[in-house]
Amino acid sequence: MRITTLSRYIRRLPWPEAFVPLQPRAFHADVVTRDSKGKPIKYKIPQSYDPYGPRPPPSDKIVQLAERIAALSEEERGHIMPALSERLKLPKLQPISTEGMDLGSDSGAAGAKVEEKKAEKTAFDIKLEKFDAAAKIKVIKEVRAFTNLGLKEAKDLVEKVPTVLKQGVTKEEANTIIEKIKAAGGVAVME
Template sequence: MRLQLLHSRVSSATFSRLFSTAKARPKANHRSPPLSTIEPISKPKPKKYKLPPFYDPFGPRPPPSDKVISLADRIASLSPDELRQVGPYLREKLRGPKIQELSSDAMVSSPAASGSAAKVEEKKVEKTAFDVKLEKFDASSKIKVIKEVRAFTNLGLKEAKELVEKAPVLLKQGCTKEEANDIIEKIKAVGGMAVME
């Protein structure tokens, strides 16, 4: 209770002192000028650049001649069918590269066209990688065949034995013609029969 009373006395004393000093202050006769007389802070004006109406990366060009303008007007007045003919004809005239158009008719191939295409593919395709297949071997020369298989496959004894016992089996894939012939000769020499595929 005492604290509350003391607090109220201090508060009221402080308040009355502040309030009385505020009344006692003399008023200044200074009046602020009207807003119309205050000058605004001047900001620098942004620079205005004169830009061209469109951007041309190649720089300014001379205007087209009357002949070019009349030609462009005539091309623009053509019908859609005639417009499709202008490009290829100009390319032919100017000796540009020929571009072949793809159509749905070209996608469907006739039997004669597919037959001729197959012949062309047969001529171009030459086999460069061959596979060597062990067909069979004599039971008496099994050990020799296993040793020979180990020589060119880099397999262990157990793996080579399992591979030979699975005959007919592929021994080596993707070798050249000379290498395949060499392997076949070696297997034939030890009593086995291998073929090239």
């Protein structure tokens, strides 16, 4: 009710000739201006967008410096940034921790680092590999005991073999859980 009253009031206001109130799209297919001589405004879209605008050409000194840098060997070019950082007294960059991120392994050195991390691993996942069909109920009971799941959830989890049963447990806890599953008739591994 209030919206319709407000819209009626706005329509009665005297509008400047340059401004045309928005009309529903169903009534107007094209842009209509009140001025009969007015033309719709067409905007030119640039081929490429440069947020900094046009730049002046570099000075001769900069061009000569760029040529000298390009003529340097790859090893010498590697020393430019540290030397500039020291000369300009730029703050030292702090290393960013990539712990917990999967960056992939591009070289053998990265593979060696991954092996070191595995040796230092403190949290483990327990994965149920398989179980005897006759011992299914016992395995479900053991899974319920250490996961605090309901009967249906534990049953669904066991039936999705191979599946991760519990994540982020200590090595001692993982070994006890694996032994309990083994005693119940299942095969579990620590990852």
